[in-house]
Amino acid sequence: MKALNIWLISLAVAAGTYLLTGIAALIGRMLHERNRSVVDRLRSILERQADSGTTPQHPQGRADKYLSTLSRRRIKRVIADTVLTPEINVVICRHMVNRIGIERLKKEAMRRSGSRLPWSRIMALQILAFGRTDAAWNALEKALIAPDPRVVGAAVTILGNLPDARAAELLAKAMRVGCYPASRISAFLDCFPLDLSALLGSLLGCPSPTVRYWAAIMLRKYPNFRGGGDVLASLTHDSNPQVRRAAVESLSLLHGNLAAEEARRLLSDEVAFVRAHAARALGNLQQVDAAPAVAALLTDRDWWVRHAAKVSLEAMGSQAIPHILPFLKHQDRFARNGAAEVLQNLEYFEQLLDEELLGPSRPERLAILDQLVQAGGVRMSEAMINRLPREVRQKASALLSSLGMERNGGVS
Amino acid sequence: MSLETFVYWSFVICLTYLLSVYVAFALVLIASAAEGLLLARESRQEDYDTIAESRFTIPVSVIAPVYNEAVVVVGAVRSMLALNYPEFEVIVVNDGSKDETLEVLRQAFDLKPRELFYRKVFPSKAVRGIYESSRYPQLLVIDKENGGKADALNCGINCARYRYLCTVDGDTVFSPEALLKGMRLALRDPAKVLGVTSLVEISRHPEEGLKLKPGQHHADSKALTNFERLDYLRAFMNNRIGWSRLGFMLCSVGAFAIWRRDVLVELGGFSGEFTCEDIELTFRVHEYFRRKKTPYKVLSLGEMVGWTEGPDTVRSLVSQRARWQRVITETVWHYRRMFLNPRYGSVGFLGVPYYVLVEVIAPIFQVLSVITLPVAWWIGMLSFWQLFIFLLIVAFSNGVLTNCAILLHDQTSRTYRIRAMVHLMLLGPIDLFWYRPILFWAQAKGLVDFLRGDKEWHKFARNRRATS
Numbered sequence: 001m002k003a004l005n006i007w008l009i010s011l012a013v014a015a016g017t018y019l020l021t022g023i024a025a026l027i028g029r030m031l032h033e034r035n036r037s038v039v040d041r042l043r044s045i046l047e048r049q050a051d052s053g054t055t056p057q058h059p060q061g062r063a064d065k066y067l068s069t070l071s072r073r074r075i076k077r078v079i080a081d082t083v084l085t086p087e088i089n090v091v092i093c094r095h096m097v098n099r100i101g102i103e104r105l106k107k108e109a110m111r112r113s114g115s116r117l118p119w120s121r122i123m124a125l126q127i128l129a130f131g132r133t134d135a136a137w138n139a140l141e142k143a144l145i146a147p148d149p150r151v152v153g154a155a156v157t158i159l160g161n162l163p164d165a166r167a168a169e170l171l172a173k174a175m176r177v178g179c180y181p182a183s184r185i186s187a188f189l190d191c192f193p194l195d196l197s198a199l200l201g202s203l204l205g206c207p208s209p210t211v212r213y214w215a216a217i218m219l220r221k222y223p224n225f226r227g228g229g230d231v232l233a234s235l236t237h238d239s240n241p242q243v244r245r246a247a248v249e250s251l252s253l254l255h256g257n258l259a260a261e262e263a264r265r266l267l268s269d270e271v272a273f274v275r276a277h278a279a280r281a282l283g284n285l286q287q288v289d290a291a292p293a294v295a296a297l298l299t300d301r302d303w304w305v306r307h308a309a310k311v312s313l314e315a316m317g318s319q320a321i322p323h324i325l326p327f328l329k330h331q332d333r334f335a336r337n338g339a340a341e342v343l344q345n346l347e348y349f350e351q352l353l354d355e356e357l358l359g360p361s362r363p364e365r366l367a368i369l370d371q372l373v374q375a376g377g378v379r380m381s382e383a384m385i386n387r388l389p390r391e392v393r394q395k396a397s398a399l400l401s402s403l404g405m406e407r408n409g410g411v412s
Numbered sequence: 413m414s415l416e417t418f419v420y421w422s423f424v425i426c427l428t429y430l431l432s433v434y435v436a437f438a439l440v441l442i443a444s445a446a447e448g449l450l451l452a453r454e455s456r457q458e459d460y461d462t463i464a465e466s467r468f469t470i471p472v473s474v475i476a477p478v479y480n481e482a483v484v485v486v487g488a489v490r491s492m493l494a495l496n497y498p499e500f501e502v503i504v505v506n507d508g509s510k511d512e513t514l515e516v517l518r519q520a521f522d523l524k525p526r527e528l529f530y531r532k533v534f535p536s537k538a539v540r541g542i543y544e545s546s547r548y549p550q551l552l553v554i555d556k557e558n559g560g561k562a563d564a565l566n567c568g569i570n571c572a573r574y575r576y577l578c579t580v581d582g583d584t585v586f587s588p589e590a591l592l593k594g595m596r597l598a599l600r601d602p603a604k605v606l607g608v609t610s611l612v613e614i615s616r617h618p619e620e621g622l623k624l625k626p627g628q629h630h631a632d633s634k635a636l637t638n639f640e641r642l643d644y645l646r647a648f649m650n651n652r653i654g655w656s657r658l659g660f661m662l663c664s665v666g667a668f669a670i671w672r673r674d675v676l677v678e679l680g681g682f683s684g685e686f687t688c689e690d691i692e693l694t695f696r697v698h699e700y701f702r703r704k705k706t707p708y709k710v711l712s713l714g715e716m717v718g719w720t721e722g723p724d725t726v727r728s729l730v731s732q733r734a735r736w737q738r739v740i741t742e743t744v745w746h747y748r749r750m751f752l753n754p755r756y757g758s759v760g761f762l763g764v765p766y767y768v769l770v771e772v773i774a775p776i777f778q779v780l781s782v783i784t785l786p787v788a789w790w791i792g793m794l795s796f797w798q799l800f801i802f803l804l805i806v807a808f809s810n811g812v813l814t815n816c817a818i819l820l821h822d823q824t825s826r827t828y829r830i831r832a833m834v835h836l837m838l839l840g841p842i843d844l845f846w847y848r849p850i851l852f853w854a855q856a857k858g859l860v861d862f863l864r865g866d867k868e869w870h871k872f873a874r875n876r877r878a879t880s
Contacts, residue, residue, distance in 0.1 A: 003798075004797070004798070007797075007798055007801045007802065007805075008801065010801075010805050011801050011804055011805050011808070014804070014805045014808035014809050014811075014812070015804070015808045017808070017809075017812045018808040018809075018811040018812050018815060018840070018841065021812050021815035021816055021819065022811075022815045022834075022837045024815075024819055025815055025818050025819035025822060025833060025837065026830065026833065026834070028819060028822060028823060029822050029826075029830055029833065030830070032822075032826065033830075080453065080456070081456070082456070083456055119453065122457070150454070153454075153600065154457060157457060157458070157459050160459060160462060161459060181599075181600060181601065181602070183468050183470075183599070183602070184599065184600065186468050187462055187463065187466035187468045187469065188459075188462060190466060190467065190468060191462050191465060191466060217468075303531045334529070337529040338529060340527075340529075341527060341528065341529050344526065344527060345526075376527055377527065379527050379539075379541065379542070380527035382525070382541075383525035383526050383527050383541065383542070386524075386525045387524055387525060
């Protein structure tokens with residue numbers, strides 16, 4: 001009997017736990033649906049207010065009236081549990097500022113947190129910031145140096161969504177201090193709706209190369225930044241290769257003349273990725289007179305530099321072809337392959353084949369085709385034939401076979 | 413030794429094993445719940461719009477090996493091309509398919525042959541042709557000789573341009589937000605986050621998943637599919653997320669795994685020596701970086717990123733799960749040096765022992781319990797009611813785990829209608845009587861196959877449906 005009781009108690013515990021967890025799951029979902037219904041209701045209120053001309057900030061606005069019928073705790077759950085549009089976010093946060101009070105929110109937003117409390121602090125920051133209070137700035141500045149990375153991350157995200165110059169300044173400060181990945185901060189600054197050229201310009205002189213790098217990258221959005229060309233040009237001499245790379249990239253997109261000179265110089269930089277970006281910069285600028293120097297990078301010891309050289313030469317277009325042709329006979333196999341690939345992508349292979357098939361045969365053209373077939377390999381020739389109209393494939397195949405297509409493996 | 417003594421001790425051993433497994437599950441579940449709710453909250457606060465628009469978002473190469481996927485490949489590739497992410501490329505590697513996979517791709521995406529010279533970082537079987545799409549410039553299709561999934565992935569990596577790789581299955585349909593969600597953790601900490609995986613759900617019609625909004629998904633009409641779905645949910649929500657938190661996320665799924673490219677290069681790419689490449693690579697990453705004492709993270713998210721077809725029949729399910737059992741045992745055996753080895757930290761002390769306890773030796777105890785319980789009842793050691801109550805206790809305990817998985821999943825993804833949630837929760841206890849015996853058989857078979865040295869893939873047949 002005792003043993004049976006133990007079994008039954010165990011069963012009751014197991015079944016009870018099963019029921020409780022099931023109910024918890026359903027309650028969690030129903031609470032979420034309730035929170036969503038609050039958001040849906042607010043949305044329809046705002047749409048009706050917009051139609052009627054009543055502004056959402058009006059203290060007697062229906063949104064405020066509706067939110068007043070809900071408990072603060074409920075509204076906080078809505079903020080935590082749902083993804084809010086910017087308009088609804090502002091409406092709710094303004095309401096909560098009035099309800100909770102700025103002083104209490106400030107206290108909450110500045111509080112050092114344990115493992116659970118960061119969410120309270122983060123919510124207070126959100127409410128202060130999107131409620132458009134001046135108290136938010138100080139709280140956000142402190143949050144950026146919080147020991148908890150969740151608080152820092154939330155502060156960065158909040159600042160990134162506040163279209164205010166002060167937000168940009170704080171983000172720039174965060175980048176200088178290095179409290180959060182610079183790439184994330186830069187993503188927000190780059191999407192900022194305001195002109196940040198002056199602010200970014202001030203970051204170019206920062207001791208941290210990471211900051212200089214991102215500032216140089218972001219400045220390409222501002223072609224009219226005064227003195228930008230000279231500053232970026234000087235940064236192409238920076239001791240840090242990432243900064244040199246960023247500077248030449250941005251320069252090529254903003255200041256063509258200055259860029260060409262600096263990019264040419266950087267083609268012989270000791271660091272591979274700088275050479276690669278210098279090559280790409282010249283491609284962006286379509287500096288055909290730099291094509292010989294860029295083509296020479298087809299023999300670079302670094303794969304990514306060779307790849308960048310190919311991309312750059314393609315960007316320069318058909319005018320670069322004469323400078324690529326010599327590499328079809330280069331002793332470096334990768335250079336031959338690279339040259340053939342560029343010529344394929346510039347449709348030069350097609351052009352030569354068309355001319356040879358349709359017009360009188362010319363020895364110099366056949367010689368180039370022969371070099372292309374050898375440098376590009378069987379697969380390139382086969383791909384070329386398969387791109388042609390069906391009616392000429394056989395003739396093209398015969399021609400390329402006569403040039404030794406089958407015997408020249410050429411696959412890298 | 414008398415039969416009664418044998419049965420008695422067998423029962424005690426099986427019960428001890430069962431309780432150990434439940435304790436292990438409970439501890440990991442606590443970690444999963446803490447981490448899952450935290451991740452869900454962070455995800456709600458994340459500014460995905462900025463990530464989706466920013467030119468600074470790290471670009472990703474999506475690599476999809478395909479083999480005989482003519483029925484599903486177009487839908488899957490279309491979903492990859494529709495990913496909402498600022499910069500990415502899709503590399504489909506046709507691994508010597510014997511059906512019309514390549515032709516179907518050629519027609520659907522207007523492919524034109526091109527030569528591309530790439531750096532062969534990893535050896536792979538010969539490439540027969542490379543194709544670019546005139547309509548989708550970010551799509552590249554590589555046609556190669558058959559060499560297996562690992563070989564195809566390595567070939568894809570050779571041609572990839574970007575710093576992060578997302579290896580996927582060629583039969584999985586992805587939600588547009590898959591890469592955004594998957595890359596979220598890597599973008600926050602690219603120096604440390606080496607790999608991220610996330611949940612892919614089972615569906616008999618993966619392409620239908622795209623048409624439904626969150627909160628509108630139904631349970632499937634077929635019980636087997638629902639059980640498989642619950643299996644995946646439990647695996648991710650109750651286990652992998654907890655493993656992440658405890659630092660031993662030992663299985664990035666092949667259907668969706670993001671890796672930092674330099675890590676794969678450093679480790680030599682995917683290995684073709686194991687039946688499945690995904691779990692072995694994850695073990696290898698942990699082993700290498702723990703040994704080097706380099707801070708790193710391999711993480712799992714609970715967010716649903718796509719839908720994939722699961723086996724539609726019991727036979728094909730057994731084949732799949734036997735393969736999984738085989739590969740888990742292969743991998744754990746290969747990396748046995750990490751077992752309880754302090755050099756490997758939580759991976760050695762918690763992760764590998766967890767795998768041994770819950771996965772590797774499970775078939776032995778399952779078979780023993782399947783034999784012991786009826787014999788115990790037959791010889792009168794257990795009354796019918798005791799046996800019945802015991803089975804109910806186990807059934808409801810499994811139900812608890814299922815409910816926890818559904819709860820955590822709902823907090824993260826809000827995929828299902830409430831009615832579907834109830835439907836799935838009711839299946840939780842039934843799992844023991846319907847689905848679990850199939851897995852017992854499959855796992856036992858897998859263990860035997862491992863001992864026999866079987867390395868075959870035994871791919872399951874596609875569900876019958878109209879070609880797209």
